[in-house]
Amino acid sequence: MKPAPFAYVRPKSLGEAVALLVQSGARALAGGQSLVPMLNLRLAPVERLVDLGGLAELRGVRDSSGSILYGAMTAHAVFEDGEVPDASNGLMPFVAGQFAFRAVRNRGTIGGAIALADPAADWLTTAVALEARLHLIGVAGRRLVGAEEFVLGPYVTALGEGELIEAVEVPKRAASERWGHARVAMKIGDYAESMAIALMDRKAGRGRLVLGAADGAPILFPEIAARALSGAASDELRLAVRRALLAADRGFTPAKLAMHTTTLLRALAQAAAA
Amino acid sequence: MKNHVSLTVNGRRVAAEIEPRLSLADFLREHLHLTATHLGCEHGVCGACTVLADGKPIRACIALAVSLDDAEIRTLEGLQGDPLMEALKDAFHEKHGLQCGFCTPGMLVSAWDLLRRRRDLDERTVRVAMSGNLCRCTGYQGIVRSIMAAAAHAGSAKGPA
Numbered sequence: 001m002k003p004a005p006f007a008y009v010r011p012k013s014l015g016e017a018v019a020l021l022v023q024s025g026a027r028a029l030a031g032g033q034s035l036v037p038m039l040n041l042r043l044a045p046v047e048r049l050v051d052l053g054g055l056a057e058l059r060g061v062r063d064s065s066g067s068i069l070y071g072a073m074t075a076h077a078v079f080e081d082g083e084v085p086d087a088s089n090g091l092m093p094f095v096a097g098q099f100a101f102r103a104v105r106n107r108g109t110i111g112g113a114i115a116l117a118d119p120a121a122d123w124l125t126t127a128v129a130l131e132a133r134l135h136l137i138g139v140a141g142r143r144l145v146g147a148e149e150f151v152l153g154p155y156v157t158a159l160g161e162g163e164l165i166e167a168v169e170v171p172k173r174a175a176s177e178r179w180g181h182a183r184v185a186m187k188i189g190d191y192a193e194s195m196a197i198a199l200m201d202r203k204a205g206r207g208r209l210v211l212g213a214a215d216g217a218p219i220l221f222p223e224i225a226a227r228a229l230s231g232a233a234s235d236e237l238r239l240a241v242r243r244a245l246l247a248a249d250r251g252f253t254p255a256k257l258a259m260h261t262t263t264l265l266r267a268l269a270q271a272a273a274a
Numbered sequence: 275m276k277n278h279v280s281l282t283v284n285g286r287r288v289a290a291e292i293e294p295r296l297s298l299a300d301f302l303r304e305h306l307h308l309t310a311t312h313l314g315c316e317h318g319v320c321g322a323c324t325v326l327a328d329g330k331p332i333r334a335c336i337a338l339a340v341s342l343d344d345a346e347i348r349t350l351e352g353l354q355g356d357p358l359m360e361a362l363k364d365a366f367h368e369k370h371g372l373q374c375g376f377c378t379p380g381m382l383v384s385a386w387d388l389l390r391r392r393r394d395l396d397e398r399t400v401r402v403a404m405s406g407n408l409c410r411c412t413g414y415q416g417i418v419r420s421i422m423a424a425a426a427h428a429g430s431a432k433g434p435a
Contacts (some may be wrong), residue, residue: 033318095419104318
C-alpha cells in the first residue's frame with residue numbers, strides 16, 4: 001500500500017455525494033487515473049474519498065436538438081469507440097484515442113479530467129475549443145459554466161466547495177466546420193507538451209483556434225483564426241502566431257514558443273486542408 | 275479504517291474487509307496470492323499490472339480494490355486455456371517476445387484485448403496500441419513480431435493490400 005490512510009465512501013445518489021463533498025478533507029474520485037497516482041505518490045492530501053463510481057446519474061448521454069449532454073463519468077474509451085453520439089464532426093472520438101493508454105482510457109473520465117484541470121489535459125483544450133458548457137452541481141444547487149470560464153489556471157477551476165461536474169454539454173458543431181488537431185508529446189501516450197485545435201467554418205465565416213498545455217488555462221486566438229479564415233499567407237500567419245504567443249505573457253521558453261507555434265500552424269493547416 | 279468489498283476474480287466470488295488505500299494489484303497479489311499481475315512503476319505508467327475489469331484492461335496499481343466492488347476481474351491466471359491467450363503465449367515463445375519476463379503478463383493482457391478489439395492490425399497500430407506497456411529488455415521487436423504472429427493466427431491482422 002502506497003497512499004497515506006484515508007476514509008472511503010461510495011454514495012448511492014448525487015444528493016448524498018454533494019452532501020459528503022462539502023465536508024472538509026473530502027475529495028471526489030472519478031476514474032482515479034490522475035488522482036490515484038497522486039495518492040500513491042502522496043502528492044494529494046485526502047481525508048475522505050467520495051467515489052462517484054456508483055452514480056448512474058453521471059453516466060448517461062442525452063442527445064437533444066442543439067447539443068449533446070455527456071455524463072461526467074463517461075470514460076474516454078467510450079468516446080474513442082464511438083459508443084456515444086458525437087457532436088464534433090469526429091474531433092472528440094479522435095482526441096479520446098490520442099492520450100494515455102487504453103487501460104487508462106477505460107477508467108479515466110471526461111468529467112474527472114476537466115475537473116482536475118491539468119493544463120496538459122486533452123479534454124480541457126477540446127472542451128474550450130468546442131465551446132462546451134459544464135453542468136455543475138453542489139449543495140446550493142445547479143449552475144452552468146462555459147468551459148472557457150471554468151478553467152482559471154493550472155489545477156484551478158471555478159468549482160466551489162463541494163461542487164462537482166454533473167455533465168459536459170457540447171453544442172452540435174456545424175456540418176460545414178472542419179477541424180485540425182496537432183499534438184506534441186515525448187512519446188505516444190504521454191502528456192502533451194503542446195496541443196492545438198483549430199475549427200474552421202468557411203461557409204459561416206467562423207473560426208476558432210485554441211492552444212493547450214500552455215502552462216495554464218487553454219489560450220484562445222480569435223484574431224489568428226480570423227486571419228487564417230481570410231486566407232492569410234503562411235509567413236504572415238507564422239509571425240502573427242509568434243507575436244500572439246508572446247502577448248499571451250505566459251513566459252514561454254524559446255523551445256516552448258517554437259513548439260506552440262508549430263502545433264498552432266499545423267492545426268490551422270489541417271483544418272484548412274480538410 | 276476498513277471497507278467491505280465483494281467481487282469476482284477469475285470466476286470465483288471473493289469478499290474481504292480491506293483498507294480503502296489498498297490497490298487492486300496489492301489485493302490480487304498479497305490477499306489472493308495471484309502473482310501473475312506484476313508491479314513495476316506503481317503509478318500507471320509501465321503497464322505490468324494490466325488486468326481485465328468487466329472485460330476491459332485496466333491498471334491494477336491505480337485502481338483502488340474497494341472501488342471495484344461487484345466488478346468481474348480477470349488476471350492472466352484467469353485466461354489460462356483461453357484459445358486467444360494460448361495463441362499469444364505460443365507466439366511470445368516462438369518469436370522471442372520476452373527476455374526477463376517481468377513485463378510479459380501486462381503485455382499478454384494488453385495484446386489479448388487489442389486482438390479482440392481490432393481486426394485491422396498492422397505493425398504501426400500494434401506499436402501505438404502497446405505503447406502503454408514498457409519493456410526494458412527486448413527493444414520491442416520480438417514483442418511486436420509475437421503479437422503480429424498471433425494476430426495472423428487469430429485473423430486480426432490486416433491482409434495483403
